Amino acid sequence: xxxxxxxxxxxxxxxxxxxxxxxxxxxxxxxxxxxxxxxxxxxxxxxxxxxxxxxxxxxxxxxxxxxxxxxxxxxxxxxxxxxxxxxxxxxxxxxxxxxxxxxxxxxxxxxxxxxxxxxxxxxxxxxxxxxxxxxxxx
Numbered sequence: 001x002x003x004x005x006x007x008x009x010x011x012x013x014x015x016x017x018x019x020x021x022x023x024x025x026x027x028x029x030x031x032x033x034x035x036x037x038x039x040x041x042x043x044x045x046x047x048x049x050x051x052x053x054x055x056x057x058x059x060x061x062x063x064x065x066x067x068x069x070x071x072x073x074x075x076x077x078x079x080x081x082x083x084x085x086x087x088x089x090x091x092x093x094x095x096x097x098x099x100x101x102x103x104x105x106x107x108x109x110x111x112x113x114x115x116x117x118x119x120x121x122x123x124x125x126x127x128x129x130x131x132x133x134x135x136x137x138x
Contacts, residue, residue: 005084006086007071007073007086007088007119008086009085009087009088010030010088011031011032011033011088012030013028013030016029017029032088032091032098032099034066034098034099035066035099036065036066037063037065037066037101037110038101039061039062039063040061040062040063040064041059041060041061042059043057043058043059043060045060046058046060047060048060050062050103050104050105050106051063051106052106062103062104063103063104064102064103064104065102065104065110066100066101066112067114067116068116068117068118069098069100069116069117069118070091070092070093070098070099070100070117070118070119071088071090071092071098071118071119071120072088072089072090072092072120072121072122073086073087073089073119073121073122074086074087074089074122074124074126074129075087075121089129090122090130092118092120
């Protein structure tokens with residue numbers, strides 16, 4: 001018996017679901033969706049703190065970069081099939097998000113080599129966890 005088990009109940013990847021990306025046949029189509037950075041654009045923000053201001057368009061561009069990915073999992077046993085599973089129950093951060101972001105500083109290069117990945121046990125009772133229908137039948 002393999003002593004490692006895959007984490008099940010991962011959501012379907014948005015890009016795979018939408019079909020707008022090239023997806024190799026052996027790529028997984030389920031996992032945690034996230035961007036390594038986020039961009040915010042505001043018009044009319046001439047001060048543009050912690051961002052880049054483009055005067056010709058009167059736009060301020062600010063960025064956030066990921067620093068950490070954290071997944072919550074819970075162990076489940078199905079007595080009818082005698083199957084044991086680790087189920088993904090969400091992210092560790094506010095709003096059930098799996099990625100933590102910090103403000104990026106203009107002129108700084110980010111390599112993302114320091115990004116931390118964590119898996120934490122979800123201590124919530126099952127009644128407080130929302131899972132996809134196929135897994136709730138277990």
